[in-house]
Amino acid sequence: MNPKYINIMEEIKLRLTNGSLVTGSKLPSIRHLAKEFSCSKNTVIKAYVELEKEHLIYAVPKSGYYVVNEFQNEINENKEIDFLSAGPDKNAMPYVDFQHCMNQAIEHYKEELFTYSDQQGLYSLRAQVAKYLQDLQVFTQPERLVVVSGSQQALNLLVSMPFPNGKNNILIEQPTYFGFIESLQLQQTTTFGIDLSMEGIDFDRLEYIFRNNDIKFFYIIPRFHNPLGHCYSNREKKKIVELAEKYDVYIVEDDFLGDLDPNAKSDPLFSFDPSERVIYIKSFSKIFLPGLRIATVVLPKLMISNFLRYKFSSDFNSPALSQGALEIYLKSGMFQSHLKKIKEIYHTKMQLLQEACEALLPTNTYFSKPTSGFYIAIRLPENVTAKQVVHRLNEQQIYVDDASRMFLPEYKRENLLRISISQVEAKQIKPGIEQLANCITLLNSRKSCFLSNKSLLL
Numbered sequence: 001m002n003p004k005y006i007n008i009m010e011e012i013k014l015r016l017t018n019g020s021l022v023t024g025s026k027l028p029s030i031r032h033l034a035k036e037f038s039c040s041k042n043t044v045i046k047a048y049v050e051l052e053k054e055h056l057i058y059a060v061p062k063s064g065y066y067v068v069n070e071f072q073n074e075i076n077e078n079k080e081i082d083f084l085s086a087g088p089d090k091n092a093m094p095y096v097d098f099q100h101c102m103n104q105a106i107e108h109y110k111e112e113l114f115t116y117s118d119q120q121g122l123y124s125l126r127a128q129v130a131k132y133l134q135d136l137q138v139f140t141q142p143e144r145l146v147v148v149s150g151s152q153q154a155l156n157l158l159v160s161m162p163f164p165n166g167k168n169n170i171l172i173e174q175p176t177y178f179g180f181i182e183s184l185q186l187q188q189t190t191t192f193g194i195d196l197s198m199e200g201i202d203f204d205r206l207e208y209i210f211r212n213n214d215i216k217f218f219y220i221i222p223r224f225h226n227p228l229g230h231c232y233s234n235r236e237k238k239k240i241v242e243l244a245e246k247y248d249v250y251i252v253e254d255d256f257l258g259d260l261d262p263n264a265k266s267d268p269l270f271s272f273d274p275s276e277r278v279i280y281i282k283s284f285s286k287i288f289l290p291g292l293r294i295a296t297v298v299l300p301k302l303m304i305s306n307f308l309r310y311k312f313s314s315d316f317n318s319p320a321l322s323q324g325a326l327e328i329y330l331k332s333g334m335f336q337s338h339l340k341k342i343k344e345i346y347h348t349k350m351q352l353l354q355e356a357c358e359a360l361l362p363t364n365t366y367f368s369k370p371t372s373g374f375y376i377a378i379r380l381p382e383n384v385t386a387k388q389v390v391h392r393l394n395e396q397q398i399y400v401d402d403a404s405r406m407f408l409p410e411y412k413r414e415n416l417l418r419i420s421i422s423q424v425e426a427k428q429i430k431p432g433i434e435q436l437a438n439c440i441t442l443l444n445s446r447k448s449c450f451l452s453n454k455s456l457l458l
Contacts, residue, residue, distance in 0.1 A: 004039040006096060008047035010341070016056065016067065017091050019427055027057060027065040050096075081432035084399035085423040086226075086374060088286055092345050094338050098289065098329060105324030119308055119317050121147025121296070125327035129282075129296050132330055136258050137271045138280055140298050146307060149318045151256060151283035151295040153311075156183045158217065158252055158279065161310045164302055165248045167216040171209055173201070175406035175416070177226045177254070180219060193408045198230050198368045203239060210247035217250035217279070222269055224257040224373025227403045227418035231370060234267055241272040251278045259287050259339055260346055260372045276300035284326065286374065286422070287342060288335075292322050347372045349421040349429065356433035362441050367419075374422045377403060378436075380415040384443045389417060392439050398432055 015021040028036070033044045048065050051057045057065045109122075120126070126142035133140065148154045159170065170184060174193035184191045192213055194201050209215060220240070222232045232240070244251050253269045270280040283295040299307055329335050350372050357367045357376070366379040380386060386402040393400055401418040424432065 004037055004043045005047040005050065008033060008037055008039075008044060009051055009096075012047070012051060013056070013091065017425065021067050023067055025067045026063075027067070029064060079397050081398045081428045081435075082423050083419045083421070083432060084401050086286070086420045087422060088288065089342065089345060089422055092338075092342050093289060094334065097334050097338070098325065101325040101328040101332070101334075102321070104328050105321055108328070109320055109324035119312065120304075121145065121318060122320065122323045122327060125323045125330075126296070128327050128330040132335070133282065133298075136255065136282075137267045138255075138282075138298065139271075140280075144298050144301060144304070145296050146299060146304065146311070147318050147323060148295050148297055148311065149315055150285060150293045151254065151281050151297075152179050152183075153314060154281050154295060154297040155180050155219070155252070155254075156187075157307060157310045157314065159183050159187050159189055161306055163216045163250055164300075165216065165250065167214045167248075169214045169216060171213070171215050171218040171249075172408070173220060173225070174408060174411040175227055175403055175413075176219065177221065178406045180254075181406065181408065191408060193411050195411070196225070196228065196230060198228060200230070200232065200236055203236075203243070206240070207243055207247075210243055210249050215247070215249045217252050218244065219252045219254065220269070221254045221256070223255060223261055223266065224370055224375065226256075227375050227401070227406055227416070228377045229368045229370030229373050229375045231261070231266065234265070234272075237267065237269045238272045241269055241277060244277050245275060249277075253278050253280050254283075255280060256283045256286050257373045258282070260343055262343070262347060262371055270298065276302075279303075287339065292326065294318060294322050294326055343372070346374065346421065349424070349426055350376075352426055352429045353419065353421050353433070356430045360430075360433050360437040362437060362444065364444070365437075365440055374420050376419050376421075378417040378419060380417065380440060381444045382415065384440055385414045386417050387414065388443055389436070389439055392443070393436065396435060398435050400436065 012021070012027065021027065027048070030041050030044045030048070034041045037043070048057065048059070052059060052065075055068060058068050059065050123142060125147060126145040129145055130140055130142045169190045169192060171192045171194060172180065172184070173196040175196070192209055192215070194206055194209060218240070222237060224231060241251065243249070251269055255268050258268060268280065270278045279300070280298040281295060284292060285295070350370065353376060354367075354369055357378070361367060361378070362381070364381045368376045370376060380389065386404060390400055390402050401420070403416040403418045404412055404414055406418070407413060421429065
């Protein structure tokens with residue numbers, strides 16, 4: 001659990017960010033906050049002193065504490081609306097907590113810092129991760145976990161290494177995570193695609209591809225898909241695992257946002273896997289600190305030694321200091337506290353985004369409707385391309401993502417936008433979507449007018 005003064009600091013920062021405390025505002029009295037947080041006055045004073053050190057507030061003798069002008073000015077001057085960035089919300093990151101864990105890790109793991117540690121990853125970290133994964137319905141042993149330098153490393157290694165089924169080709173959802181497409185293209189891997197929409201995939205088509213195309217593994221993002229936001233039902237996940245077993249296909253499950261799922265009954269594909277058919281990847285980059293560069297992969301026992309051999313050629317082992325700090329953070333219980341906070345933040349932002357889209361987007365524009373996660377996809381009218389929208393909004397300092405890079409060439413679509421809520425401020429969501437809607441309407445009307453005039457000339 002966080003120290004109480006940290007909780008108070010985070011609450012004040014949240015109020016500063018969402019605008020409930022503005023320039024010159026007087027902060028709640030020490031007595032009031034002590035009562036609100038059920039703590040001593042000294043705890044509140046410590047929080048205020050730390051906030052003062054960060055130049056967010058200042059004290060007026062015999063009057064109280066106030067918001068400094070610079071903080072609010074910094075927010076007001078930042079007119080950018082960022083629906084593009086996909087890292088975690090910077091305002092919600094536990095920098096102070098994790099700094100303490102880093103300091104402890106330096107002391108506790110100082111010997112490992114000057115030697116080569118376990119190539120599979122610190123056993124103490126793997127034990128903590130195995131325990132943490134139980135909350136995601138992934139039940140496994142530390143011996144099956146390998147610590148990697150981010151999920152991208154795991155994916156890249158899995159593309160390059162041979163699998164026990166002796167097959168060579170890879171199947172991916174369309175669209176999907178562009179970093180994986182890049183790995184496939186760089187390694188010149190024969191790749192097949194299967195169309196994914198918010199209604200799911202065609203299971204007859206999936207079975208046909210499994211049966212006829214020498215598929216080594218199927219790469220799938222089952223919860224809060226990038227870029228669609230789609231989630232498979234438990235029934236669909238079970239069916240995918242059954243088909244993979246029937247046709248000797250492995251599944252690589254990228255569950256990078258599974259922690260944000262508000263549905264307690266939603267399970268990963270791994271939970272339907274009695275025969276070690278599913279390779280499960282869990283990254284900490286989207287829910288925690290991207291710069292940590294730590295992820296874990298749960299492998300079938302017969303694949304571990306070969307995976308480690310390929311990993312050795314890449315980086316031998318992942319940074320011991322990062323591993324040690326994460327282990328301490330997980331063990332302390334601080335991670336669960338952090339997770340509870342960010343689940344609420346992203347769920348709230350997603351609700352605001354969908355309400356804005358429902359109210360403001362043109363009627364011939366469609367958007368996906370996940371319950372949480374980072375992303376929704378917006379399908380533009382046929383007359384409008386994502387490239388046009390991106391270019392026009394950039395001029396207004398509103399940033400969205402053209403999803404065309406998330407398709408294989410033969411599946412490419414030019415009218416799909418990806419909208420991320422991870423780093424945009426909650427108060428910016430509605431104004432940003434309003435500007436997006438205006439842009440779509442303008443481009444669509446101009447194109448329609450052009451086509452109409454062209455037809456008259458013909």
